[in-house]
């Protein structure tokens with residue numbers, strides 16, 4: 001299990017601060033949702049934690065170690081995007097095994113790790129399928145498996161189910177929650193849907209214009225919104 005600490009995390013583009021001195025601690029095995037409207041800085045925060053974007057200020061620590069300047073491939077983070085960016089011409093096994101091959105693991109170990117993670121995401125036996133043969137939901141399961149197989153300390157999910165229909169989204173949400181709890185993996189889940197955040201999170205961080213409006217447990221946030229913005233956003237069901 002791992003602890004993620006953001007201190008004074010800031011990002012500006014062209015002189016405009018889109019992430020403003022964000023302080024946040026996500027503790028061992030917790031699932032925290034970053035919730036906010038489009039443009040509130042959620043993806044930028046996640047990309048900085050994953051190392052795909054350099055902060056303009058502040059620091060990112062994982063288990064106390066400053067990783068702010070560590071390149072993405074050497075960070076103990078795994079990221080899943082809304083559009084999964086799988087290699088559609090390769091089979092499921094090859095997609096998931098790719099990162100393990102880069103690490104020069106023995107073939108038998110790669111096989112057993114990939115099979116275990118396929119089982120975990122409910123795709124046992126799907127290794128030889130081509131990605132283009134899979135449904136959207138199955139492709140997102142592969143994307144999650146591809147992240148998890150590298151055994152990250154921190155899992156980062158950026159609106160992973162946004163392109164799926166409501167029914168499938170709810171099912172995958174439950175599955176992710178189940179996997180997250182079984183592995184005890186510290187997770188940040190970005191969403192603009194308050195129903196999704198309320199259903200998933202141990203704690204919710206509400207963002208507005210790049211700054212934190214309120215951080216609280218779902219029930220507390222729902223009952224005692226700290227600002228008019230939070231009340232409006234949480235109260236608005238979609």
Ligand code: ADP
Pocket residue numbers: 013018036037038039040041042043044045
């Ligand atoms: P969210 O994920 O909450 O929708 P983003 O983090 O994607 O928000 O974006 C926050 C703000 O930063 C937006 O106003 C967006 O236009 C701006 N932004 C994001 N990435 C860039 C970039 N590479 N260059 C300039 N502006 C950007």
Ligand code: MG
Pocket residue numbers: 042043044
């Ligand atoms: Mg986004």
